[in-house]
Amino acid sequence: MSLHWESTVYAIIAFGVLYWLLSKYAFGPLLGIMEKRRLLVLEQMNSAEASRKQAEQQLEEQKLALQQARKEAYDIIEQAKLTSVKQADEIVQTAKSEANRVKENAVQDITSEKNKAIAALRSEVSGMSVQIASKIIEKQIDEKSQEQLVDQYLKEVGSK
Structure with a gap:
């Protein structure tokens, strides 16, 4: 095999011209497009x-807001519990006061009725005593008759 130096020189010159044309017309725009693509990818990565x-x-803000909402809900529930206990x-207390008032009124009514009954009983007993005394004076009876008369009037009072 023989090596021809002329064809090697032509090949080197052709390669040099081709490289110069490619670098002037193809590599510049291709590298520019690649640089734009690199910047776009970098921009998208920064944006992401x-x-x-x-x-x-x-x-984090939503977590804090959720915690705050839970705390507020808990506070509202606690306040409602306190309010319900207070009510x-x-x-x-109102029911106890009303019961005491009704009880006092009943005690007053009972006392009043008792006093009326005692007064009525006293007047009746005094009236009967006067009647007994007048009958004793009228009859001037002996002791046995007097006892019978008193027992009879006491029975009358007991039956009334």
Whole structure:
């Protein structure tokens, strides 16, 4: 095999011209497009990272808001419990007061009726005593008859 130096020189010159044409017309725009693509990918990665950070921040805010809402709900429930206990105590106290008032009124009514009954009994007993005394004076009877008369009047009083 023989090596021809002329064809090697032509091949090197052709390769040099081709490389110069490619670098002037093809490599420049191709590298520009690749650089634009690299910048676009870099921009999208930065945008995705910012979105991720924003999503994490929003997630933390939502967690805090949820904790705050739970705390407020717990506080509302506790306040409702306290209010219901207070109202129940007030109702019980009102019922006790009303019961005491009714009891006092009943005691007053009983005392009044008792006093009326005692007064009526006294007037009746005094009237009977006067009747007994008048009958004793009228009859001027002996002791045995007097006892029978008193027993008879006591039986009358007992039956009334």
